[in-house]
Amino acid sequence: MEIFGDPAQWLPLTFAALMGVSILIYVVLDGFDLGVGVLFPFASEEDKDIMVASIGPFWDANETWLVLAVGLLLVAFPAAHGQILTALYLPVAIMLIGLILRGVAFEFRVKAPLPWKKTWNFAFFAGSLMTSLAQGFMLGKYIMGLENGTTHWIFACLTAVFLTIGYSCIGAAWLILKTSEHLQHKAVGWAKGGIWGLVLGMATVSMASPMVSDRIWDKWFSIPEIFLLAPLPVMSIALVVMLWLSLRHLPTKDDNFAWVPFAATISLFVLAFFGLAYSFYPYVVPEKLTIYEAASAPESLFIILIGTVVVLPMIAGYTALAYTIFRGKARHLTYD
Amino acid sequence: MDTLILSRIQFGANISFHILFPTITIALGWVLLFFKLRWSTTGDLKWREAYQFWVKVFALSFAMGVVSGITMSFQFGTNWPGFMETVGNIAGPLLAYEVLTAFFLEAVFLGIMLFGWSRVPRWLHTMATFLVAFGTSMSAFWIIVLNSWMHTPVGFEMREGVAFATDWFAIIFNPSMPYRLTHMLLASGLTVSFLVAGLSAFRWIIGDRSEAVRAAMRTGLFLGAFLIPVQIVAGDFHGLNTLEHQPAKIAAMEGNWETSSNVPLLLFALPDQDARENRFEVAIPNMASIILKHKAEGVVPGLNDFVAEDGTVLHPPVAKVFWSFRVMVGTGFAMLFLSWAAVFLMWRRGGVEGLPKPLLYALVPMAFSGWVATLAGWYTTEIGRQPWLVHGVLSTKQAVADVPAAYVGVTLTAYLSIYALLLASYIAVLFYLARKSATGDIPRPSSPLAGQALPGQIPAE
Ligand code: HDD
Ligand code: HEM
Ligand code: HEM
Numbered sequence: 001m002e003i004f005g006d007p008a009q010w011l012p013l014t015f016a017a018l019m020g021v022s023i024l025i026y027v028v029l030d031g032f033d034l035g036v037g038v039l040f041p042f043a044s045e046e047d048k049d050i051m052v053a054s055i056g057p058f059w060d061a062n063e064t065w066l067v068l069a070v071g072l073l074l075v076a077f078p079a080a081h082g083q084i085l086t087a088l089y090l091p092v093a094i095m096l097i098g099l100i101l102r103g104v105a106f107e108f109r110v111k112a113p114l115p116w117k118k119t120w121n122f123a124f125f126a127g128s129l130m131t132s133l134a135q136g137f138m139l140g141k142y143i144m145g146l147e148n149g150t151t152h153w154i155f156a157c158l159t160a161v162f163l164t165i166g167y168s169c170i171g172a173a174w175l176i177l178k179t180s181e182h183l184q185h186k187a188v189g190w191a192k193g194g195i196w197g198l199v200l201g202m203a204t205v206s207m208a209s210p211m212v213s214d215r216i217w218d219k220w221f222s223i224p225e226i227f228l229l230a231p232l233p234v235m236s237i238a239l240v241v242m243l244w245l246s247l248r249h250l251p252t253k254d255d256n257f258a259w260v261p262f263a264a265t266i267s268l269f270v271l272a273f274f275g276l277a278y279s280f281y282p283y284v285v286p287e288k289l290t291i292y293e294a295a296s297a298p299e300s301l302f303i304i305l306i307g308t309v310v311v312l313p314m315i316a317g318y319t320a321l322a323y324t325i326f327r328g329k330a331r332h333l334t335y336d
Numbered sequence: 337m338d339t340l341i342l343s344r345i346q347f348g349a350n351i352s353f354h355i356l357f358p359t360i361t362i363a364l365g366w367v368l369l370f371f372k373l374r375w376s377t378t379g380d381l382k383w384r385e386a387y388q389f390w391v392k393v394f395a396l397s398f399a400m401g402v403v404s405g406i407t408m409s410f411q412f413g414t415n416w417p418g419f420m421e422t423v424g425n426i427a428g429p430l431l432a433y434e435v436l437t438a439f440f441l442e443a444v445f446l447g448i449m450l451f452g453w454s455r456v457p458r459w460l461h462t463m464a465t466f467l468v469a470f471g472t473s474m475s476a477f478w479i480i481v482l483n484s485w486m487h488t489p490v491g492f493e494m495r496e497g498v499a500f501a502t503d504w505f506a507i508i509f510n511p512s513m514p515y516r517l518t519h520m521l522l523a524s525g526l527t528v529s530f531l532v533a534g535l536s537a538f539r540w541i542i543g544d545r546s547e548a549v550r551a552a553m554r555t556g557l558f559l560g561a562f563l564i565p566v567q568i569v570a571g572d573f574h575g576l577n578t579l580e581h582q583p584a585k586i587a588a589m590e591g592n593w594e595t596s597s598n599v600p601l602l603l604f605a606l607p608d609q610d611a612r613e614n615r616f617e618v619a620i621p622n623m624a625s626i627i628l629k630h631k632a633e634g635v636v637p638g639l640n641d642f643v644a645e646d647g648t649v650l651h652p653p654v655a656k657v658f659w660s661f662r663v664m665v666g667t668g669f670a671m672l673f674l675s676w677a678a679v680f681l682m683w684r685r686g687g688v689e690g691l692p693k694p695l696l697y698a699l700v701p702m703a704f705s706g707w708v709a710t711l712a713g714w715y716t717t718e719i720g721r722q723p724w725l726v727h728g729v730l731s732t733k734q735a736v737a738d739v740p741a742a743y744v745g746v747t748l749t750a751y752l753s754i755y756a757l758l759l760a761s762y763i764a765v766l767f768y769l770a771r772k773s774a775t776g777d778i779p780r781p782s783s784p785l786a787g788q789a790l791p792g793q794i795p796a797e
Contacts (some may be wrong), residue, residue: 044379057447064435064443067409071435074413074420076426082417089414091740096407097754103403104758107396112765257716297500300425304432311436318444325448325456333451335391 035171037128165197534703588698
């Protein structure tokens with residue numbers, strides 16, 4: 001435990017962990033509301049209103065985790081922040097434009113004159129799709145060490161598609177939880193259709209990342225690591241099976257187990273995340289810059305840490321309050 | 337065009353678009369809380385109706401603010417990596433505190449405030465409204481702290497070209513922060529007063545005589561009439577503070593080339609930076625000296641003091657600062673005149689009925705006067721800081737990212753077209769909502785689905 005004696009050691013690690021957790025929370029939370037947007041073209045006009053109602057009270061807070069994650073990258077690892085974001089300049093811009101379109105569409109689709117509603121519904125879908133694809137693309141680029149080249153590009157396009165399908169899967173799982181009757185029925189179908197995206201996505205990433213770097217290969221495939229890490233893939237497979245089985249039996253009559261697909265997809269995202277985090281540690285810019293090299297001054301990190309430790313539990317508290325208030329099946333959103 | 341100039345235009349465009357909406361949400365949150373409290377204490381339905389109309393405007397503005405704000409938070413990395421690398425130790429914690437103490441608060445309670453009216457106890461809903469208003473003001477606080485620090489940096493030391501914080505208290509309460517924060521919060525209050533008054537005037541003109549529209553109109557006009565003199569005084573103090581810390585900026589605002597006493601106040605002029613003189617001056621003698629030094633013989637700094645031996649210009653571009661400043665002050669005096677005239681007439685002629693038509697018609701375009709003055713003010717402030725990014729510490733040139741100019745060109749074009757579309761939609765929808773409420777097509781608050789676009793509602797023509 002002597003690393004705690006040296007703030008230059010444990011502060012970067014703590015901040016890497018905090019940043020990782022916010023990215024994970026972001027991917028899960030905004031993943032489901034982006035997924036709902038991606039599923040929009042498959043839904044009827046009335047269903048769309050309910051789908052939006054199921055995420056309306058939450059989306060803004062969900063996106064705030066992205067702001068926190070970027071903020072932490074920026075404050076804790078300023079050198080890496082610049083390198084990563086300039087390397088991903090265009091996909092970031094596409095993501096931002098997507099986020100703009102879908103964010104304002106939430107409001108415009110119900111406030112603009114009725115004939116415009118279709119247009120804004122489309123903007124909502126298009127924005128969600130752009131955002132998801134751009135995020136998947138960035139993930140792929142990152143795994144490929146932020147290098148340019150045709151193979152890297154193809155790989156990034158693949159992860160873009162898989163992450164988008166993964167989001168639609170968790171979005172569908174959310175809808176299973178939050179809706180009833182025919183929409184729930186449809187959502188079960190959508191979730192079934194999305195599983196392969198999750199599976200293929202996780203498989204490609206797991207196979208590709210050890211191939212890109214010997215370091216990652218050694219971290220996974222030497223003894224004893226390979227045995228210690230075996231539970232990760234085993235659990236993933238178990239979760240996929242569980243997800244599939246639950247979807248075959250849903251929707252149930254008394255709505256039991258509607259939460260299972262959502263819980264299972266979340267768990268899959270969490271596992272995938274830990275796999276990636278394990279592969280990339282201690283690098284923040286893959287194979288170029290470690291968290292220790294990129295960290296900013298301990299004094300500054302310390303100031304932020306204090307704030308974070310005090311405020312995060314409060315944020316968790318009132319987020320829980322919001323999810324409690326809007327628990328249960330989604331109802332039409334009204335201001336009164 | 338190179339990456340530097342494109343990045344500057346892109347950053348300027350993004351933040352200009354962003355600030356339009358915070359300016360509304362910061363003060364509108366408090367106005368909504370006022371409506372809500374009036375409704376709770378008096379039980380008068382008009383307050384509830386006013387709340388329910390303006391909460392829609394709030395929700396729409398908030399969404400615009402959030403999405404453009406997310407864009408802002410990425411800009412530092414994508415376009416100005418040098419900024420974070422040099423002053424990240426100071427900017428970072430301030431931004432982090434903004435996210436932690438403001439963004440989460442407003443984002444989470446916004447959901448409850450918007451959709452919780454009938455789901456949560458009344459006190460909790462009022463509380464949520466309060467927390468959203470509080471959150472937006474907190475976020476203004478933190479970002480203004482950072483921005484002010486960029487103008488008047490203190491409490492740090494440079495080691496190997498990187499700034500390290502030495503005194504957080506000094507950083508947060510840096511010399512220009514109290515002035516800038518006050519001026520900005522007042523600007524937000526004024527923007528909202530005139531927005532409320534302007535849209536209410538619009539509803540009145542098309543025939544809405546409801547109690548709610550009267551209540552909102554009175555609230556807007558009284559608030560505006562009260563805040564504008566305060567703002568003018570605050571602006572004056574702000575200028576004195578700037579004189580102390582950024583004299584080059586004041587010289588540009590005044591269009592004054594030579595340091596001297598008895599400097600006139602220019603009402604009109606075309607500053608010519610190449611010839612280093614003004615054309616077509618219209619001036620009030622001694623007035624600039626009197627405003628800035630409180631006596632006619634007061635010495636006011638001149639721009640020629642800020643040119644290096646080798647001819648390098650170390651002061652900001654003069655004409656832009658000079659004119660932005662005049663637009664802001666001019667709008668301020670238009671606000672003063674209009675709101676006082678309106679309050680006077682309401683007092684003498686018995687309420688909103690007493691307002692003459694021309695005045696009502698003038699109020700409608702004034703709905704957006706706050707935007708004009710706010711943008712002009714920020715342009716004065718920010719362009720007046722050039723060529724520095726952090727005054728005396730980091731120049732704008734040093735901070736720019738190493739991305740191809742073509743990339744920035746593409747993204748800039750994309751942002752500009754989206755912003756133009758969104759701005760047009762936003763304004764159109766504000767008037768559409770006003771028209772809908774005025775003509776009663778909107779279900780009144782008692783109906784279960786108010787705020788939801790229902791089939792059968794009359795579409796805009
Ligand atoms: C004086 C006020 C002010 C100024 C100068 C700025 N902002 Fe802002 N910002 C706000 C006041 C505000 C706000 C009132 O808090 C907003 C507007 C609507 C909203 O949702 O919150 C907001 C939203 C907002 C959001 C979304 C928050 C969320 O998810 O709820 C981000 C990420 C930023 N801003 C970031 C920035 C950055 C990086 C800025 C400067 C470079 C900036 N803002 C200038
Ligand atoms: C909210 C109202 C604001 C407006 C309208 C505004 C406007 C502008 C404009 C027009 C410029 C360009 C000046 C020039 O290049 O000649 C600029 C520069 C800049 N401002 Fe602001 N600003 C605002 C607030 C802020 C805040 C709060 C920050 C940071 C915390 C900030 C950071 C910067 C930076 C980094 C630049 C340099 C980039 C550039 O020169 O374009 N600004 N701003
Ligand atoms: C009429 C009298 C006014 C005076 C004398 C005045 C003075 C000033 C000064 C000197 C600055 C620049 C400060 C600096 O950067 O050093 C400024 C900035 C600004 N002004 Fe004004 N102002 C007036 C009216 C207004 C009005 C009516 C609004 C908006 C409704 C407004 C909004 C702003 C904003 C948003 C800024 C930029 C932020 C800041 O630096 O505070 N001003 N003002």
